[in-house]
Each structure stands twice: as C-alpha cells, then as structure tokens.
Amino acid sequence: MTDTVNARRRGAVKFVFWTVIAAVVMTLTVRSYMSGQMAEWFYHRAAASGYAVNADTFKDASKSNPATLQVTTGDAINGLVAIRVEKGDRLPRNTNGVIADTTVTKGRRAVLNGSTLQVLIPWEMKDAKGFKFKDTFKHKNIETWPWSGVWNVIIVALLGISLGLMAEGFTDMLGFKLEKIQHRATQR
Amino acid sequence: MTTPGTDIAMKAKGNGMMKWWINSMWGFWLVLLTFSLGLATGIYYIWLKGNI
Amino acid sequence: MFDFMIAGVQAPIFLLVFVGFTVGIVGGFIGVGGGYMVTPALIVFGFPGYMASGIDMTHIAGKGLVSTLRHRQLGNIDWTMALTMVAGTMLGVELGVRTLVYFKNLGIAGIVLLVTSVVVMFGLFLYTQIETRRSHRALDVLKSEGRQLGRELHTSSLPKFFQSINLAPIVRCRTARVVVSMWVIVLVGVVTGFLAGFLGVGGGFIRVPALVYLVGASTHIAVGTDLVEIVFSGGYGALRHSIEGHVDMMAVVFMISGALFGAQIGSIATAYVRGPAIRYVLSYSLILATFGSVMRLIYVLTGQKVEWLSLIAVMLTLGEMIFLCLFIMSLLYFAWRNKRGAWVPDWVKPLVMS
Numbered sequence: 242m243t244d245t246v247n248a249r250r251r252g253a254v255k256f257v258f259w260t261v262i263a264a265v266v267m268t269l270t271v272r273s274y275m276s277g278q279m280a281e282w283f284y285h286r287a288a289a290s291g292y293a294v295n296a297d298t299f300k301d302a303s304k305s306n307p308a309t310l311q312v313t314t315g316d317a318i319n320g321l322v323a324i325r326v327e328k329g330d331r332l333p334r335n336t337n338g339v340i341a342d343t344t345v346t347k348g349r350r351a352v353l354n355g356s357t358l359q360v361l362i363p364w365e366m367k368d369a370k371g372f373k374f375k376d377t378f379k380h381k382n383i384e385t386w387p388w389s390g391v392w393n394v395i396i397v398a399l400l401g402i403s404l405g406l407m408a409e410g411f412t413d414m415l416g417f418k419l420e421k422i423q424h425r426a427t428q429r
Numbered sequence: 430m431t432t433p434g435t436d437i438a439m440k441a442k443g444n445g446m447m448k449w450w451i452n453s454m455w456g457f458w459l460v461l462l463t464f465s466l467g468l469a470t471g472i473y474y475i476w477l478k479g480n481i
Numbered sequence: 482m483f484d485f486m487i488a489g490v491q492a493p494i495f496l497l498v499f500v501g502f503t504v505g506i507v508g509g510f511i512g513v514g515g516g517y518m519v520t521p522a523l524i525v526f527g528f529p530g531y532m533a534s535g536i537d538m539t540h541i542a543g544k545g546l547v548s549t550l551r552h553r554q555l556g557n558i559d560w561t562m563a564l565t566m567v568a569g570t571m572l573g574v575e576l577g578v579r580t581l582v583y584f585k586n587l588g589i590a591g592i593v594l595l596v597t598s599v600v601v602m603f604g605l606f607l608y609t610q611i612e613t614r615r616s617h618r619a620l621d622v623l624k625s626e627g628r629q630l631g632r633e634l635h636t637s638s639l640p641k642f643f644q645s646i647n648l649a650p651i652v653r654c655r656t657a658r659v660v661v662s663m664w665v666i667v668l669v670g671v672v673t674g675f676l677a678g679f680l681g682v683g684g685g686f687i688r689v690p691a692l693v694y695l696v697g698a699s700t701h702i703a704v705g706t707d708l709v710e711i712v713f714s715g716g717y718g719a720l721r722h723s724i725e726g727h728v729d730m731m732a733v734v735f736m737i738s739g740a741l742f743g744a745q746i747g748s749i750a751t752a753y754v755r756g757p758a759i760r761y762v763l764s765y766s767l768i769l770a771t772f773g774s775v776m777r778l779i780y781v782l783t784g785q786k787v788e789w790l791s792l793i794a795v796m797l798t799l800g801e802m803i804f805l806c807l808f809i810m811s812l813l814y815f816a817w818r819n820k821r822g823a824w825v826p827d828w829v830k831p832l833v834m835s
Binding site: 267270271274277279280283296297337379380383384385387389390391393394396397398400401402404405406408409412419420421422423424 | 539540547551555701722726731741749752
C-alpha cells in the first residue's frame with residue numbers, strides 16, 4: 242500500500258515537472274512565432290538579386306489588372322512596395338518572396354517600368370490561368386537561416402521528450418500499472 | 430424483448446444474424462470504413478471545399 | 482482558423498490537432514510515422530506541397546519521441562537492433578533521395594514514384610494480410626484446443642532463412658530473442674531506408690514488416706524498434722526541411738498537441754493485443770494507401786482532367802486515418818470487455834490478450 246502511494250507521489254512529481262518543462266518550451270515557441278522572430282529566421286536572406294516583396298499585397302493581380310509596386314529603399318515592406326536586394330542581403334521585414342532579376346527580364350510575370358514594378362500574377366496560383374504554382378512569388382528566392390533548422394529540431398526534441406515523460410508521470414500518478422510486455426511466442 | 434446493443438442481445442445466438450456487422454470481421458471492417466469515409470466527406474465539405 | 486504567417490495559409494486549428502491525434506494513435510500502434518496520410522491531408526488543408534512534407538517530417542520526429550518513450554516503458558524496444566540499423570537506414574535514405582533526383586532530372590519522377598509506391602504497398606499488403614490471416618486461424622485453433630496463447634505467432638518461414646545466414650559478426654538481440662547476422666539488420670536498414678528516401682516517407686510501413694518477416698522480431702518489438710529509427714530519420718528530415726524553408730513551427734506545435742494524446746492511446750493499446758492484431762491494422766493501412774495512390778496515378782495519367790479522382794483520393798486519405806483510428810480503439814474496447822469476461826465477437830478473441 243505504501244509502495245503504491247509512493248509510486249503515485251513520484252508519478253505526480255514527474256508529471257508536474259515535465260508539464261512545466263513542456264509548457265515553457267511551448268510558450269517560448271509560440272512567442273517566438275507570434276512576435277515574428279521565426280518569420281525573420283525563415284525569410285532571412287535573398288537567394289537571388291532582385292526585388293523583395295510581400296506577395297500578400299498583390300493577391301488579385303493579373304495580366305489585365307496588374308499590381309503596381311513602388312520600387313523604394315528601406316528595412317520593411319509596407320503595402321505595395323518592392324525593395325531592391327542583392328543575392329545574400331538580409332531581407333527587409335514583412336518580405337515573403339523575392340522577384341528575381343531574371344524574371345523581370347523575361348517580363349512574363351513581372352515588368353519593370355522606371356521606378357515601378359508591375360506584377361501580372363496573383364499570390365495564389367489557383368486563380369492564375371495558364372500559370373503553374375512555380376510561377377508565384379510567395380516563398381521564392383528566399384534563404385532560411387540555417388541555424389533555425391537546429392532550433393526547430395531542438396524544440397521538437399524537447400517537446401517530444403517532455404510531453405512523453407509528462408504522459409508517463411500522468412499514468413503513474415493515476416496508479417495505472419503498465420508492465421513490460423512478455424515477448425513470448427505461441428508454441429505450435 | 431431486448432434492444433439491440435445490449436449484452437443479452439449479443440449473447441443470444443438467435444440475434445447473431447442481426448449483428449452480422451460485428452460478428453463478422455469483414456462486416457465490422459466494412460461498416461467502420463463506410464462510417465469513416467462518410468465522416469471524411471463531411472469534414473471535406475464543411476471545412477476544406479475549394480482547397481483542391 | 483489560424484493565420485500561419487510562415488506557410489502563408491489559413492487553416493482550422495481543430496483539423497491539425499485532429500490529424501495529429503488520429504495519426505498519433507495509428508503511429509503508436511503500428512509503428513509508422515504516417516507521412517503517407519498526413520502530407521496529402523495537409524495539402525488539402527491548403528498548405529503548399531513542400532511545406533506539407535516539411536511540417537509532417539518535423540512533427541513525426543516529436544511524435545516519434547512521445548511514442549518511443551511509452552514503448553520503452555512497455556519493453557518493446559530492442560536497442561541492439563535499433564542502433565545496428567541506424568547507419569544502414571541513413572545510407573539507404575541518402576541513396577533513395579539521390580535516385581529520386583535522378584528521375585526528377587529525367588522528368589518522370591512523379592509517375593515512377595506513384596508506380597513504385599503502388600507496387601511496394603500492394604505487395605506488402607498481400608503478404609502481410611495472407612500471413613496474418615494464417616496466424617489468426619492458427620491462434621483460433623490453438624485457443625479452441627485450450628492451449629496457452631503467447632503474445633505472438635508467426636507462420637512465415639522467411640525469418641528462419643535469414644537467421645541461418647552465418648556472416649560475422651553475429652548479433653544477439655536480447656529483447657527480441659533473435660540471433661542474426663549484423664549484415665541482415667543493416668541490409669534491412671539500407672533497403673527500407675532507400676524506399677523511404679525515394680518515396681519521401683518515414684519508412685515505418687516497410688520497416689515493420691521487414692523486421693517481422695526478415696529478421697524474425699515479434700510485431701511489438703518491430704513497432705517499438707522502428708519508432709526509434711523514425712525519431713532519427715524524422716530528426717534528420719526535420720533539419721533538412723527546416724534549412725530548405727519547408728517548416729512552419731506553429732503547424733507542427735498544433736499537430737504534436739494532438740499527437741501527444743493519440744500516441745499514448747496507440748502505444749498503450751499494443752499491451753492489450755497480440756501480434757496479428759497489429760499486423761492486420763498495418764495491412765489495412767497499406768491497402769487503403771494503395772487505393773489512394775492508384776487514384777492519384779490515374780488522375781495524373783489522365784492529364785489531371787478527371788477532378789472526381791482527385792476528390793476520391795482526398796476522401797480516402799482522410800477516411801483512412803479515421804478508419805484506422807476507430808479500428809484500433811475498437812480493439813482496445815474489445816480487449817477491455819474480454820478482460821472483464823463480457824461478450825466479444827469470436828474473431829476478436831484470439832487477437833486480444835485475456
């Protein structure tokens with residue numbers, strides 16, 4: 242009886258401890274995401290020379306109704322603007338795609354007119370007749386910060402371990418007995 | 430008179446035919462799959478239509 | 482609806498948690514990552530294909546850890562087997578990915594992928610289903626003779642052949658109670674890793690039958706040991722996908738939240754069933770996934786014009802997850818009833834522990 246009570250107490254301590262760890266990891270992850278920190282890691286550098294844009298701003302662009310982006314300088318994209326970047330440059334805030342110089346030269350999806358950039362396809366490929374997914378600008382020509390991969394793996398590993406041990410503590414706390422399976426084959 | 434789904438109904442051999450879908454592995458499989466596909470269709474039409 | 486600022490889509494939180502939960506149950510029970518179900522589901526939710534793959538792989542690493550910890554508690558992991566296989570699996574995955582790139586450069590990757598997945602999954606389904614039915618019948622006969630039933634029964638003669646291969650070093654897998662050449666385990670790792678890398682999946686649905694039918698491990702050990710491999714391959718996949726910009730971490734967090742509960746139910750359920758029950762669920766998963774792939778293949782071959790084929794493939798993907806989840810929970814329910822002495826269908830009795 243005392244052994245059972247002690248086991249349940251240990252289970253409760255284990256449950257509380259790992260719940261706290263899991264809650265901390267989740268909170269930090271969510272905060273990092275919602276504050277835009279993870280987006281900055283994701284849209285880190287330009288993978289090609291061209292114009293950094295926010296593709297959400299030209300959702301309804303088309304050949305007959307092109308979106309006109311003002312080419313400007315700055316460290317953030319607000320509204321219908323495009324900021325010139327060279328390959329390897331840090332991307333301005335709110336960027337989610339880069340229109341490469343080669344694309345502008347071809348003139349099929351985007352055209353440069355002096356200090357304005359005309360975009361001829363929308364944000365979502367489903368609405369663009371004759372265009373395929375690869376033609377949209379969202380997520381294109383951007384380079385993610387490589388160390389964000391390491392962070393992601395660490396987050397996922399910590400979450401997996403803490404949630405798994407939290408669940409073990411929970412079942413121990415409830416007194417739910419789980420014994421090791423006897424791997425005995427049936428004799429025929 | 431017993432209602433379907435009770436232990437007594439399940440134990441009575443005469444009700445074996447009524448419970449074909451649970452007495453037979455294939456019957457159980459079929460009913461479960463039909464229900465699952467129906468639920469999937471419902472989920473699709475409520476939340477996901479227009480995404481593909 | 483949640484606005485995923487990195488993926489650039491809006492998707493219902495409930496569906497992500499639901500998918501994590503259902504695939505968690507299935508994964509914890511049959512030892513698969515579930516990528517072949519989750520990736521198409523995420524595409525249907527609106528995520529771009531490359532992000533669906535990345536999010537899935539990353540969540541698999543976390544979910545795999547949750548399941549592995551529970552399976553470790555149940556004694557379902559043979560660490561000797563798992564660690565012997567890791568290097569072979571990684572090598573196989575790398576070879577598989579390079580072969581995929583080769584076909585991609587030839588412009589025929591899509592068709593080759595679909596045909597290969599149909600052939601592999603259908604072949605595995607046939608063998609697993611036939612062998613499991615034989616085992617089920619054998620268990621039934623033994624039970625009717627009043628014999629004591631163990632946790633496992635195999636009718637395949639393949640393990641004896643592979644265990645007779647005398648290439649040094651010979652490895653003693655104590656938990657699995659298997660003595661086999663290290664090269665057999667490494668070969669299983671390389672071949673299953675190759676298929677996984679080529680098809681872009683975790684490989685559990687290939688590795689579990691391979692461990693059972695080639696190495697001779699019991700189904701429970703195969704499930705637990707395979708989940709260890711999935712943690713490694715999922716972790717590596719998560720790293721690669723994250724660097725390529727394929728991962729939205731909020732989507733991963735939502736899915737792992739659901740997977741936490743699902744993985745517990747699936748893993749604990751293995752303690753209440755015998756090996757053939759797990760193999761049945763695995764074979765159902767394979768045949769349903771095969772149908773989904775066949776629909777997608779016909780859709781591609783008909784020039785993507787017959788829309789209802791694509792729709793059926795979506796129904797099968799979602800329906801498969803729900804079906805497998807319900808079947809596993811039914812087995813758990815029947816096992817609980819059987820333990821209490823309540824009525825259960827005759828076909829269930831040899832499959833569950835009493």
